[in-house]
Amino acid sequence: MSALYNLLFRNNTAFVGAVFAGAFAFELAYDNGMDKVWDKINKGRQWKDIRHKYVEAEE
């Protein structure tokens, strides 16, 4: 506990750095997660889901 405190929170530079690193990781995870949710809700209705029905003949 206090090791975490000494490592991250005691020094402002480390704290702000940890905040930005956390923001980066959070954004990645959040964006990917929301894309997954969107794809799940719209399953079968997006171009990437129905593409094989139309493009296969040309390839």
Next chain:
Amino acid sequence: MAPVSIVSRAAMRAAAAPARAVRALTTSTALQGSSSSTFESPFKGESKAAKVPDFGKYMSKAPPSTNMLFSYFMVGTMGAITAAGAKSTIQEFLKNMSASADVLAMAKVEVDLNAIPEGKNVIIKWRGKPVFIRHRTPAEIEEANKVNVANLRDPETDADRVKKPEWLVMLGVCTHLGCVPIGEAGDYGGWFCPCHGSHYDISGRIRKGPAPLNLEIPLYEFPEEGKLVIG
């Protein structure tokens, strides 16, 4: 009478002030030392509303380091979410201003130069604007190079305006008010703008009339022989 009473009141206040300060000091030390559950106001005759209750019951039982860790963790988490949100907002806003896919698809135009005979003009549409392509004859190139650049309104040598001397590529928009000039017309054998009578020479330079600048040259390149890509 009135001034005297004000002065006397001020004097009394001044005399009372140190005494009050001393009393405040004593009560504050007494508060820290005493184990009484309520804070006693040092002032007489005050209502019960001025009494500060004891919050000891609501204070955290956890050690201070745990509370500190939790507080900083929450501050940091909220900061991270806010930073991610702010970055995303700005990024999406800027993305909104960049060119869309349909615009980018129209951004480049490929022209087959073998279809253009020498001494002919071709007008093509590029990004909603006309582009003049002229396959110039050696005589026209010589004429364009003979012009004394120092006397021009917008001094530019012919070599600055073309990549290959036989191919003149320029935007067909008059630099005056944006009309489309007519090819192979005007006093200088180049282009003539019918709107206000600007004359451009065979290198697209303004020679006579109201236009301030030479006809603009778009970005273009010759990826291979007989091919021209504009954009």
